[in-house]
Amino acid sequence: MLKFSEDHEWMLIENGIATIGITDHAQSALGDIVFVELPEVGASFNKGDDAAVVESVKAASEVFAPLSGDITAINDVLEGEPGTVNSSPMDDGWFFKMTVADTSELEGFMDEAAYGEFVAGLE
C-alpha cells in the first residue's frame, strides 16, 4: 500500500513495516541534495515528530515521522551519496523504515492519484 502526505513524503506499507521517503516533487523543489541526517535504528517517534533532516544547496528541511512507531532500518547509502534522493526519490532514495504502531493513523493520507492532483493544485 503506497500513501502520500501533504508534507510530500511517501510511505510504502508492507507486512506492518512502513518505508518512508520524500516525493519526486519534494526533491525537485529542494534542488541538489547534499546531506541527509537519518535517525538511529531503534528510535521511537510519534506521528509528526522530526525524524530526519534533508539538506540541499538551498535549504535544510525536516523529514517528519508520518506515523507513530520505531525505526527498524535506515538507508545508509544516503550518508555517502545523498544525491540518490534526487535520482531515485521513490526507490533507492528511501530514508528509513519504521513499525506501524497504529494503523488508524494511515487514514487521511492520499493515494498516488490524489497526491498527483494535490501537487498539480500547488502549481
Added chain:
Amino acid sequence: MRYLPLTSSDRQLMLDKIGVRHVDDLFRDVPADDLNPDIDLPRRKTEMEVERYLSKMAAKNIAAGSVPFFVGGGAYKHHVPATVDHMIQRGEFLTAYTPYQPEIAQGTLQYIFEFQTQVAQLTGMDVANASMYDGSTATAEAVMMARRVTRKKRAVVAGGLHPHYRAVVETTTQFTDDEIIALQAQPADAAAELQAVIDSIDETTSCVVVQNPTITGHVLDLRPLAEAAHAQKALLIVVVTEVVSLGLVMSPGEMGADIVVGEGQSIGNGLNFGGPYVGLFATNQKYVRQMPGRLCGETVDADGKRGFVLTLSTREQHIRREKATSNICTNSSLCSLAFTVHMTLLGEKGLREVAKVNHHKAQQLKAAMAAIERVEVLNDTFFNEITIRLPKDATVVVEGLAAKGILAGIPMARLTPNAGMDDLLIMAATETVTEDDIEALAAALKELVQ
C-alpha cells in the same frame, strides 16, 4: 531624521498579539532602579574639562606595558608587531563584522579561509570555523554541539577549566537540556584533577571539557582521557586559553580531541580590557554539520577560477530559523583578521620560537619563585604560567605588589571565591617579561612574605 521602521499601529498589533498592554511591561523583570538608574553627572562641562577629568581617571590605571607584568589567566600580554595594526586598518579589510553579502568580499573570505586553515593546523583538527565571540562562548557552543552529536546531555567539566568559562557554560545552558557536572579544581595535584574527570565518565556522558594548560598552568597528557571518553561514546572537548602554547605542546587533535575551542587573543590582539576577543572552534570532518558558526570554503567560479564562498549556510538561523544548528551566525572578523596577519608573519617556525621564549621566561620565573623562602611552586609541568602558594593571603600580596608598581598575577580566590584557595597566586611570563622584571618581582615579594 530618525528612521523608525515600525509605526505605532504596527507596535500595537504586535503587543495585542502577545497579550501585552505596553512595551514597558516587557521589561518588568528588570528592577526599576536598574532599568533607568540616576546617573550622577554634572549638567554641563566643556570638552577640555571632560578631557582633563577623564585623563585623571585613566591615570589611576597601571598600564600593562609600563610595569613588570605577570597577569595571565586567559588573557595574555604578547608583543603584537606594528605591521598587524597597519594591515588590519587597510580599507579593504577594516570591519568588525561578518560579511552578509559575502561573495562580493573575496578578500575578506580569503583571509577567513586562511584563518580557518591556521586554526585547524594549530589545533590538529580537520576543520575550523570563521571564529566565535571568545573562548568562553565557544566552550559553551562546544558543549551544546556534543549534545547534538551524541544525543546525550551530561557534560563533565574538569576542575582545571577557567572558572569564568565554566560560569559562561552554566549560564548558556541553563535553558537547554544540558546538564553540567562541574568538578573541583585541584591546583596542587593535576593528575588527581584529571583522574576525577575520567572517573566521572559514564554511558550518559555527552562530553568532557578539559583545559590545557589548565587554569593553574599544568600541562596535561590528554590521551588517557580521550580513550576513557571514547569508550563511553562521549566527546573530548579541549579548551586552549593560551594559543601560543600550541607552538610547543602536542596538539589536542593528536591527543584525540573531538572538538577544540580556544581563545585566540594571544595572537595579534592586545588585552583590550578583556575584549573584544576571538573564539576558536575546530572539529573533525564527520561533525562539520553540527558545528556552530560561519564556515568559509574554497571553490571555483563559472570560469574555473579559484574563489571563496560561505558554505553550509543552510544550517544557520537566517535560513533554518528556530531549527538552526546554533544562534551564532557571526564571527569576530577584525580580531580574527589580526590573528591571521600575526600568524602569517610568524609562520610555523616563528610561533615555535615565540613559544620557546615564553617557556624559557616561565622557567626563570619558576626558579625565582622557588628560591623564595615560604613560597611553594605547585607545578611540575607548565607552559608560560605557574601557580604558587604563599604564606599569606594572595590578594593582600597582589595589592601590596601593585602599590610598588608590580602586577604579579591573579589570586586564585578572585576566580574561585570561598574555595579555601586564598593563598594561591597564578602568574604568567610571556616573551614581554624581562629578567629585570623577574628580579624586581622576586625582591619585592621576598620583602612582603617575610
